[in-house]
Amino acid sequence: MAVERMDHVGVIVEDLEGARAFFEEIGLRAVGEARVDEPWAGRVTGLPGQRVELVMLETPDGHARLEVSRFLEPVDEDGPQPARSNRLGIRHLAFVVTDLRGMLERLARLGFETVGTVEDYRGIYLLCYVRGPEEIIVELAEEIGDPSGMLDPTT
Known part of the structure; x- marks a missing residue:
C-alpha cells in the first residue's frame, strides 16, 4: 500500500471569514462549506461534542486544497x-x-x-x-x- 495523493491541509482559525478572505485574495477559490457536529467527528478528533464550521479552498490548478475550520465547540482558550x-x-x-x-x-x-x-x-x-x-x-x-x-x- 502507498499514499495515492495528498488530499488537503487543515488550518484552524477563530475568524473564518477573515481567513477565507485572505486565502481568496491570494487566489484560492472556495469549493465547499460545511458545518460538522455529528458524534463521529468528535470521536475522530478526540473532542467529544465538537461543532465546527469549515470552508474548503482549492488552488486554481485543482491539485491542492486547504481546509479552513473554526471550532464553535470546544473553543481554544489560548488563542x-x-x-x-x-x-x-x-x-x-x-x-x-x-x-x-x-x-x-x-x-x-x-x-x-x-x-x-x-x-x-x-x-x-x-x-x-x-x-x-x-x-x-x-x-x-x-x-x-x-x-x-x-x-x-x-x-
Missing part, C-alpha cells in the same frame, strides 16, 4: 500563538503566485504584512513570508526563472 520561522512542527504553507508585489499591496490593505523582506532566491523565485490569519506563516513565491534546479546544491 493563536505567533511562531518563529524555525518553530518545530508545521512551519508554513507555500504558494506560487503571480505579481508578488501587487499581491503584497492587496494583503497589506487587509492588514497582513511580511514577516521579513522580499528576496530573490537564485534568480528562480521572488519570495517572502507573510504573517497570515491566526499568525500562520504563508510563503508567497513568484517564479522569475527556471525552478528545475532549485534544490540542486551545486548551483
Whole structure:
C-alpha cells in the first residue's frame, strides 16, 4: 500500500471569514462549506461534542486544497500563538503566485504584512513570508526563472 495523493491541509482559525478572505485574495477559490457536529467527528478528533464550521479552498490548478475550520465547540482558550520561522512542527504553507508585489499591496490593505523582506532566491523565485490569519506563516513565491534546479546544491 502507498499514499495515492495528498488530499488537503487543515488550518484552524477563530475568524473564518477573515481567513477565507485572505486565502481568496491570494487566489484560492472556495469549493465547499460545511458545518460538522455529528458524534463521529468528535470521536475522530478526540473532542467529544465538537461543532465546527469549515470552508474548503482549492488552488486554481485543482491539485491542492486547504481546509479552513473554526471550532464553535470546544473553543481554544489560548488563542493563536505567533511562531518563529524555525518553530518545530508545521512551519508554513507555500504558494506560487503571480505579481508578488501587487499581491503584497492587496494583503497589506487587509492588514497582513511580511514577516521579513522580499528576496530573490537564485534568480528562480521572488519570495517572502507573510504573517497570515491566526499568525500562520504563508510563503508567497513568484517564479522569475527556471525552478528545475532549485534544490540542486551545486548551483
